Amino acid sequence: MDFSDTPEEAEFRASVRKWLEANAQRARGTSGRFTGTGTDDIGAAKAWQASKYEAGYAAITVPEVYGGRGGTPIQALIYRQEESAFAVPTGVYEIGLGMCVPTVMMQGSDAHRDRFLVPAYRGDEIWCQLFSEPAGGSDIAALRTRAVRDGDDWVINGQKVWTSGAHFADFGILLARTDPTVAKHKGLTMFIVDMKAPGVDVRPIEQMSGGAEFNEVFFADVRIPDSDRLGAEGDGWNVALGTLMMERMSAGQGFGFFGATEVLELARKTEIGGRPASSDARVRERVADWWINEQGLKLLSYRAQTALSKGELPGPEQSVNKAIEAPQAQEIAYFARQLRGQAGSMDGEEIDEDWVHVDRSWLWAPGMRLGGGTDEVLRNIIAERVLGLPGDVRVDKGVPFNQLTS
């Protein structure tokens, strides 16, 4: 048992670090913290992605024939670990390069791969994922957006929601209903959609946290050629599951919330009963509990790294990540606000940057408890896929979609 890299991994890490030092600024103070405002600088993000592409770090695990490095998952993880210490804009590519583009690579035609992969890795074109709908959140397969065949085209009508980055995306992968006469999971098909096509209307959603990173996307008679179908007609659900599986490969990425050590540091600068709050036993006990979970998630990511290092897939224990981190972030941020006394109801901007970070955590945590699987869905997944408990009773099971009541 040891925590060090193999010689090959160490060599790769050193070359990555050397390149990052030469091409980016180390994150300092609050510069590396997430802003969660949706005001990403697309130009800066594209420039950074392009330089990564030139250096061979944009698509580490992708075969060279598709414009990648032909490297290993552990190299990709090492790159992410190293890059996270630098103040670089990567957010706008996370979903596209993490989930959408791999789906195009696996399910698309040779023509798709030739057309889309390199521009995506180079950062010229940004991708978004169009799955969730007003009528299909946790139950994505209940989605209603219709795709109707018309000659060589499909005609799309409907609405997506909570689409990250749709407002700057060039393309998306779209899950739509092609056959409403069969059970809901069976009538779905996946497509590539041009976000600039006529009939696509993107409207940002203003979040409770104040930013607008997500969108509603409306489709009115949008035409997609059948050649831009991903996978077989009616196989969209399986294609979508493959897309969601990609999340497992990105194990161990934190969300940048205000954490246990930070709240302890903050408590040093505030007082309870005339003494530093950090010496208060109530504060200290909570910090210990939170720290155990944070450190536990970090150690779990080492387990994932171990698996990748051996060329294996990370185990199911990685699924606990967000279910622990997001609710805890909400708790910590709530608790921290107590430390500023009556000013706890004031916006952090009235005080200083640390408090701004606390407020961002507090306002963002509710969203993180929902996106990418709610707290409840994640527990269902653990119970069913890890512990082998039965699925929930489904009253819509086997019922054709067009005969469902709501």
Added chain:
Amino acid sequence: MNFDFSDEQKMLREQVSRALTEAAPLTEARTALTGGFEYSERAWNAIAEAGILGAGIPEEYGGLGLGRLEWCVTSEEIGRTLAPVPYLSTIVLAEALLAFGSAAQKNMWLPRIAGGQIIGTWADAEGPRELRADNLQVEFKSGRLTGKKLPVLDGNIAGLAVVLARTDDGPALVLVDLEKGVSRRALKTLDKSRPQAELHFDGAPAELLGKAGEGWTAYTQLMNRASVLLAFEQVGAADRALEMARDYALERHAFGRPIGSYQGIKHKLANIYMANEIARVHALWGAWATSTDASDLPLAAASARVSANRAFTLAAQENIQTHGGIGFTWESDCQLFYRRARLYAGLLGPELDWKERIVTSIELSNAA
């Protein structure tokens, strides 16, 4: 990065698992609980015969010279079966000898521990009073030990103990042959499947283990190693309690469905799973720290301790809840886990103290 046991260590775990499943099914813990015996000789012999007691003891003292990780994987399997054996107490004594013993003390005792010929333990607590460096009552003076220690795990079956005592120079660890000048009284305890005793030293002959005055530091180091071992027992037991709950939830039907298909049960068991996974990685971190003598050991030991308490306690109590009425009966095995979880949470001192050590460590590293 290799944050896992080696293939050889996993093979050893399989071997121990097979031996213990055969020698110590849960009926052994039940027999101990109902006063059938004080420990399972069958299970103890199985562990001794596999050479495990000497795994972390160098070959020059009759051990296998492997390391502490082998002790850890064994602890996990003991936890899974709730095997009623004086393993933790004996290994803690071995650790005390390894760290602080003179050559003569090591030569005298380590081969006998490695060979399974002697059961060991440690004695620190003095009843319900807070245990501190400055209020120890048991005294070591002129080669004699006087006073009372309780509760002492396996105190009524051990032949040798390391005892925390006061001296004129400050706290010290001392080594006592329990066959000489020591009277023992079995204590009523919450988990009778593991015996605890009061040891009354009435001028018992004893010798220093390490230096007088450095005993408290030595004791703290010893408890860090104990915490890691115990955490593995807790993780193993928490896994088994979760499996019991899962199996019952699949089999038991209510309102026409397995109760495991209700989210009330599914989410409960998912919460246990999450707590177990967090505890497991902290125990592994502790195993790495104790086996490499890392400077992180105090922190890793503390987080292993707290997270394992949390996981085993949750699993044990929610296992009863999942079982419903049958889980509350004397004949159900659920109570074995519930009682053992309480015992383990009590050993090695209060969880609040360990949490405080975590925060102190974070502050030190923040300041650095």
